[in-house]
Amino acid sequence: MKREIKDYFLGLDVGTGSVGWAVTDTDYKLLKANRKDLWGMRLFDTAETAEARRLHRGARRRIERRNKRIKLLQELFAEEIAKKDEVFFQRMKESPLYSEDKTILQENSLF
Template sequence: MDGNYYLGLDMGTSSCGWSVTDEEYHVLRRHGKALWGVRLFEGAKTAEERRMHRTGRRRLDRRGWRINILQELFAEEVSKIDPGFFLRMKESKYYPEDKRDINGERPELPYALFVDPEFTDKDYHREFPTIYHLRKWLMETKEVPDIRLVYLALHHMIKHRGHFLLSGDIEQVKEFKNTFETFIQNVKDEELDFDLEITG
């Protein structure tokens, strides 16, 4: 292009306008066409949507990780009385015809949690209409509860709140007894500190 000219740009979030003029701002022509126009494109997006999806994935991953740790802690004791308990819980989201038992076969009973002859899901839900009824009963009972009931209560608490972002290796936990005794001692220490604050 001969002579001096100006190139003007108007850049927006979803378009870019352009024009070519001479020194007196007359639009120039080239090959019979005016040298001006606009290019449209998809508008820019913020990182908020991606961040929300990423946060959701991390939250679900952490929840799954906490539940896996809980299952590892309870696996040995639960398997002594009900080897298929965890598998039934995992498969409870499926239709009955899609469920499988520990042998890979379709289970004979439609229950999702308990298949004992004297205690089934019907009995469980009749005794504990909600998980909060179970949690209340476990706090107040003097009898030794079924280990599966304890697991269900802890599963609910860990799934919906709290975290296990603690240092250390889960492989170092050899038995639940020591972990539980440490927990009880921590609770007693907290109660003692609280009493000292009140009386002090």
């Protein structure tokens, strides 16, 4: 026994957390299969956005670019600064490690 295939429409409503569907004939009346109307929906868990990852990635890239700029400037001025103080950049790199430097910086600050 062969069934005659009629023209039909499949309507989909795709959202961020659900999918709705319906099957109608050309007159927009719901079709039936096994005495059930052909329509329904599925709900999904809400997806996570990429915002947090994007913000962290952006911050990481900003820090990386800043460090590259500082390194380039140090390379450009290294020869001239070495004439005055050969260990200037090394001291600058290590200064947060010494509490004496922190008190000197606080005394010299404008605020």
